[in-house]
Amino acid sequence: MAKFMDVHRGMQGITAEQLLEAHKADLAIEKDESVHFEHAWADPESGHIYCLSEAPSAEAVQRVHERAGHRADEVHPVPLQV
Amino acid sequence: MAKFMDVHRGMQGITAEQLLEAHKADLAIEKDESVHFEHAWADPESGHIYCLSEAPSAEAVQRVHERAGHRADEVHPVPLQV
Numbered sequence: 001m002a003k004f005m006d007v008h009r010g011m012q013g014i015t016a017e018q019l020l021e022a023h024k025a026d027l028a029i030e031k032d033e034s035v036h037f038e039h040a041w042a043d044p045e046s047g048h049i050y051c052l053s054e055a056p057s058a059e060a061v062q063r064v065h066e067r068a069g070h071r072a073d074e075v076h077p078v079p080l081q082v
Numbered sequence: 083m084a085k086f087m088d089v090h091r092g093m094q095g096i097t098a099e100q101l102l103e104a105h106k107a108d109l110a111i112e113k114d115e116s117v118h119f120e121h122a123w124a125d126p127e128s129g130h131i132y133c134l135s136e137a138p139s140a141e142a143v144q145r146v147h148e149r150a151g152h153r154a155d156e157v158h159p160v161p162l163q164v
Contacts, residue, residue, distance in 0.1 A: 005123050005132050016162050023164040041087050041134070041160035048158055050087050050132060052123070076130055078123035080098050082105040 002079060004053045004061050006072035012047035019049070025068035033060040084161060086135045086143050088154035094129035107150035115142040
């Protein structure tokens with residue numbers, strides 16, 4: 001298992017409720033891929049969303065996001081953290 | 083005070099020690115700007131670093147990073163989080 005940061009763009013105007021719904025959609029199916037989405041941070045002005053997860057691979061992260069209806073634009077392993 | 087996510091690019095090959103040193107350099111001066119850098123995550127392969135902070139403004143975040151010698155490529159307020 002490793003940590004991943006993924007980025008979604010083009011989500012200008014996202015609300016707190018929409019972010020929560022999207023996160024819940026991930027949580028509802030993440031176990032199928034042994035992924036856990038820990039946090040998400042959104043900037044409604046630029047439309048960027050950053051999601052931190054623990055997962056077996058970047059592909060597993062993307063499969064959960066895709067099935068939940070919101071494919072990520074980038075998925076990066078982040079093996080280093082402070 | 084608000085949350086910010088900033089992104090550094092072009093840091094391919096960064097090591098755990100270098101990330102820690104960079105983080106310590108921020109921590110050493112962050113109080114001057116009433117900023118607190120909470121976490122940083124790095125992908126040595128793509129060279130991306132993501133820093134989560136609490137700060138009065140994006141400009142304050144950038145001033146700390148600049149003085150510490152590592153200007154961010156993007157600084158985004160992230161008022162929404164889950």
